[in-house]
Amino acid sequence: MDVMELFFVWLGAAVVVFYVIKIVSFVKMFYSGVLFLQPASFFTSMGEWAGQTTGQKVKVIVADFTEDDEYEQIQEELKGLNIGVLVNNVGILPSHIPSKFLQIRNLTQRITEVINCNVKALVKMSQIVLPGMEKRGKGVIVNISSGVACVPSPMYTMYCASKVFVERFSQGLQAEYKEKGIVIQTVAPFGVSTPMTGYLKPNLVTMTAEDFVRTSLKYLKAGDKTYGSICHTIMGWILQSVPLQIIHSERMQDCLREYVNKRVGS
Ligand SMILES: NC(=O)c1ccc[n+]([C@@H]2O[C@H](COP(=O)([O-])OP(=O)(O)OC[C@H]3O[C@@H](n4cnc5c(N)ncnc54)[C@H](OP(=O)(O)O)[C@@H]3O)[C@@H](O)[C@H]2O)c1
Numbered sequence: 508m509d510v511m512e513l514f515f516v517w518l519g520a521a522v523v524v525f526y527v528i529k530i531v532s533f534v535k536m537f538y539s540g541v542l543f544l545q546p547a548s549f550f551t552s553m554g555e556w557a558g559q560t561t562g563q564k565v566k567v568i569v570a571d572f573t574e575d576d577e578y579e580q581i582q583e584e585l586k587g588l589n590i591g592v593l594v595n596n597v598g599i600l601p602s603h604i605p606s607k608f609l610q611i612r613n614l615t616q617r618i619t620e621v622i623n624c625n626v627k628a629l630v631k632m633s634q635i636v637l638p639g640m641e642k643r644g645k646g647v648i649v650n651i652s653s654g655v656a657c658v659p660s661p662m663y664t665m666y667c668a669s670k671v672f673v674e675r676f677s678q679g680l681q682a683e684y685k686e687k688g689i690v691i692q693t694v695a696p697f698g699v700s701t702p703m704t705g706y707l708k709p710n711l712v713t714m715t716a717e718d719f720v721r722t723s724l725k726y727l728k729a730g731d732k733t734y735g736s737i738c739h740t741i742m743g744w745i746l747q748s749v750p751l752q753i754i755h756s757e758r759m760q761d762c763l764r765e766y767v768n769k770r771v772g773s
Pocket residue numbers: 570571572573595596597598599624651652653654695696697698699700701702703704
């Protein structure tokens with residue numbers, strides 16, 4: 508066998524292994540109940556503080572994450588509390604209508620707000636909460652990214668780039684703190700019916716917030732990144748297989764803007 512032949516044999520084998528791993532991890536999603544089973548007490552075992560519907564103790568701290576200087580106050584308010592679960596959910600779009608970078612209204616202000624909300628908040632909240640988790644040897648951090656971040660998405664450029672930051676930060680942090688018993692995961696949804704999406708009517712792709720949360724939590728132990736549902740996983744695959752020339756074409760960008768414009772206007 509000459510060198511070229513050997514190269515192609517190895518290349519072929521690598522491609523097969525790559526797709527086998529992808530298919531196996533996809534098939535595993537159908538068996539999440541068995542493979543990633545968590546005891547009913549999993550979340551409550553993390554700490555005694557939580558959201559209103561759980562019957563745990565609740566403390567509300569008001570903060571505006573578009574601002575720079577909220578963290579001293581948050582840290583002060585959280586002093587002495589065992590925070591077992593941190594969900595970095597805050598996220599904003601630079602503009603509700605998909606826009607090219609320079610077309611975003613109040614661009615200078617929006618740059619600061621998007622970076623503060625989508626990037627800085629996650630890093631600072633991790634800095635505040637992680638030391639306690641490390642000390643106790645347990646904890647969960649869920650960082651909300653977005654499905655659109657799986658490819659460079661024009662018209663959502665700044666938003667998409669901020670969500671790539673979320674994913675990389677989260678995945679690196681998980682590698683650093685896995686051994687300490689801390690689960691850190693990025694969840695990257697596509698459509699969820701919320702104020703951000705103008706309460707899109709739920710359908711096969713767009714889920715209600717309640718359904719998405721319920722479904723995505725089943726995959727908490729499924730690795731450092733999940734799309735949170737089988738349907739959104741398939742969408743991620745489809746989007747990644749569309750040639751970028753199509754996604755990046757002017758025609759496609761116009762169509763996207765027209766589509767969202769019409770939807771928001773209706
Ligand atoms: N909806 C989707 O289809 C979709 C898809 C992919 C990713 N995501 C991501 O999912 C996350 C949640 O989005 P969503 O759809 O629920 O959006 P949303 O309806 O606009 O809610 C955003 C959340 O962020 C909070 N928030 C917004 N601005 C804030 C600020 N300046 N300071 C403090 N909190 C602020 C809101 O708090 P209040 O309720 O107090 O205003 C709310 O809890 C975001 O990170 C978003 O990027 C959403």
